[in-house]
Amino acid sequence: MPVRGGLVTPVRLHIGIDDTDSTKGGCTTYIAALLVERFSQRKLRFVDYPDIIRLNPNIPYKTRGNAAVALRLQIPASEYEAVREITITTLEENSQMGELATDPAAVFLQGEPSSLISELSRRALTGIVSIPQATKVIREAGGSAVAYGSGLGLVGAVAAVGQMLKGDHTYELVAYRVRRNLGKPRLVDRDSVIRMDRLTSPDTFNNYDPEHKRVLVAPHGPDPVLLGLRGETPHAVLNAFRMLKIREPIERYVIFRTNHGTDAHFQSAGSVEQSLGPNRPVWLSGVVSEKPLRIAGGHVFVKLRSSRRTIECAAFEPTGKFKETVANLIPGDEVTVFGGVRSQEGSQRSRITVNLEKLRVDRLGEDLMAKNPQCPNCGKRMKSAGRAQGFRCLRCKYSFAGASKQIMRRPRMIRPGIYVPDRKAHRHLTKPLSRYGLEKRMWDGKPPEGVWHQP
Numbered sequence: 001m002p003v004r005g006g007l008v009t010p011v012r013l014h015i016g017i018d019d020t021d022s023t024k025g026g027c028t029t030y031i032a033a034l035l036v037e038r039f040s041q042r043k044l045r046f047v048d049y050p051d052i053i054r055l056n057p058n059i060p061y062k063t064r065g066n067a068a069v070a071l072r073l074q075i076p077a078s079e080y081e082a083v084r085e086i087t088i089t090t091l092e093e094n095s096q097m098g099e100l101a102t103d104p105a106a107v108f109l110q111g112e113p114s115s116l117i118s119e120l121s122r123r124a125l126t127g128i129v130s131i132p133q134a135t136k137v138i139r140e141a142g143g144s145a146v147a148y149g150s151g152l153g154l155v156g157a158v159a160a161v162g163q164m165l166k167g168d169h170t171y172e173l174v175a176y177r178v179r180r181n182l183g184k185p186r187l188v189d190r191d192s193v194i195r196m197d198r199l200t201s202p203d204t205f206n207n208y209d210p211e212h213k214r215v216l217v218a219p220h221g222p223d224p225v226l227l228g229l230r231g232e233t234p235h236a237v238l239n240a241f242r243m244l245k246i247r248e249p250i251e252r253y254v255i256f257r258t259n260h261g262t263d264a265h266f267q268s269a270g271s272v273e274q275s276l277g278p279n280r281p282v283w284l285s286g287v288v289s290e291k292p293l294r295i296a297g298g299h300v301f302v303k304l305r306s307s308r309r310t311i312e313c314a315a316f317e318p319t320g321k322f323k324e325t326v327a328n329l330i331p332g333d334e335v336t337v338f339g340g341v342r343s344q345e346g347s348q349r350s351r352i353t354v355n356l357e358k359l360r361v362d363r364l365g366e367d368l369m370a371k372n373p374q375c376p377n378c379g380k381r382m383k384s385a386g387r388a389q390g391f392r393c394l395r396c397k398y399s400f401a402g403a404s405k406q407i408m409r410r411p412r413m414i415r416p417g418i419y420v421p422d423r424k425a426h427r428h429l430t431k432p433l434s435r436y437g438l439e440k441r442m443w444d445g446k447p448p449e450g451v452w453h454q455p
């Protein structure tokens, strides 16, 4: 093709979108799915699957998943204005504008994201980024943006652009409902989900929670998502999708590349001392210093001594069996905990609580107890005859001055290893047990192929 006036010079364009939904409906991934269709109609070339980027899960004002999306294209420079227009129109038409805490934004960046953007992206996974910080980085990188409401969406939008998922990543096929069904129960056949899970695991994950007999692929809110299937490859999620019996029309589906199930927030966490600020993901190793405490409501607390400070860890009731594992720890156990630091507004500054997302039992201590010796005559446990006076049998009156207590080892109810909450209480970013050993070191960089979206 002849190059005239630079009009067909290809440019790399990254588009980040965030915060278009509210508790009443909408979904940022749905806007991405509409854009996939609209850009495909214009025969534009995607250089990556659309990305769903989950950010710091501990941010207090984000009660839902805290997900942003990024679209990455290679387009003729002459298409730039049209792509920008389509994005903004689609955003305006489909965001829950005017709803509380819905502050949509889109960021456009030509060329590859700079190290400044990558760094901001890393901070958005592990801490809190302010709107002025995000605006500054977008300007310095030569990007442009549109934002509505408070502008908070800018943070996630630029963070999504900068998170290129070059290391470990997973895929999610998201299918969407037709408008007339929004708010109605989702008609996804439960048995077909269980069967699909059995046949495709571990290439897919978090489909079904056998502990609670709960289907996990379908959400429950008024949003347009019918279901989301997570897995290791685009082929795996598409194959799983085709196994399901779905008794309602599907408007469209798209396969996304994501940081779901990768522990990305823990990999980016800084050193322990730096990371102990409120709302940050942390991991730290230490020794259990007190017997765990179970409080009303079923929550379990345990204290950990780590680098000369004591940190309280909490495992909440919905984590299921996980909290029982925590309850079975004893002083002396060596563990590594993963979780989010709870903000300690107004309380004693020295007290730090980590809400547990994952526990690694590194070394079990010995659960020792002292028992009185058995009577050599009749076998009954003897009683102490007084300080330094040996033991006496109450049944046969046998007395044994030289006897001493026996040290017994109680069997432990847990083993060294990794423990995560029951699946229904998993966070999007938490790496499920089934993914250990399946981590990808890099992305092959291939553009999407096959039937990765419809229509």
Ligand SMILES: [Zn+2]
Binding pocket: 375, 376, 377, 378, 379, 380, 393, 394, 395, 396, 397, 398
């Ligand atoms: Zn006896």
